[in-house]
Amino acid sequence: QxxxxxxxxGLVQAGGSLRLSCGASGRSFGNYAMAWFRQAPGKEREFVxxxxxxxxxxxxxxxxxxxxxxxxxxxxxxxxxxxxxLKPEDTGVYYCARGGFVRTTVVKTEGGYDYWGQGTxxxxxx
Numbered sequence: 520q521x522x523x524x525x526x527x528x529g530l531v532q533a534g535g536s537l538r539l540s541c542g543a544s545g546r547s548f549g550n551y552a553m554a555w556f557r558q559a560p561g562k563e564r565e566f567v568x569x570x571x572x573x574x575x576x577x578x579x580x581x582x583x584x585x586x587x588x589x590x591x592x593x594x595x596x597x598x599x600x601x602x603x604x605l606k607p608e609d610t611g612v613y614y615c616a617r618g619g620f621v622r623t624t625v626v627k628t629e630g631g632y633d634y635w636g637q638g639t640x641x642x643x644x645x
Contacts, residue, residue, distance in 0.1 A: 541615030569625030
């Protein structure tokens with residue numbers, strides 16, 4: 520069993536930066552693709568960023584590309600989401616998710632992930 524725990528959320532002003540972290544308990548996720556999703560108020564959950572099992576490939580939503588950076592440290596078993604130039608529309612609950620298959624690249628659909636964290640709130644004020 521894998522439990523994912525997100526941390527690092529909070530309240531920031533537009534233009535600021537925030538770094539989210541996702542750590543695992545139980546089985547390591549080092550051999551799995553990982554991703555961040557978010558759910559903004561009144562909207563459906565959407566893909567934000569993903570990283571392949573080895574960290575060699577990343578993918579981003581067009582709305583965050585060039586502003587957000589996903590990375591992973593497979594020694595510490597942590598996945599990060601560095602968020603820069605934050606906008607009010609980035610506000611939402613951010614979820615960490617583990618891919619459902621070993622040693623794959625990024626997929627952008629929720630169905631491609633089998634374990635999810637509880638979410639961490641990110642609020643960007645203007």
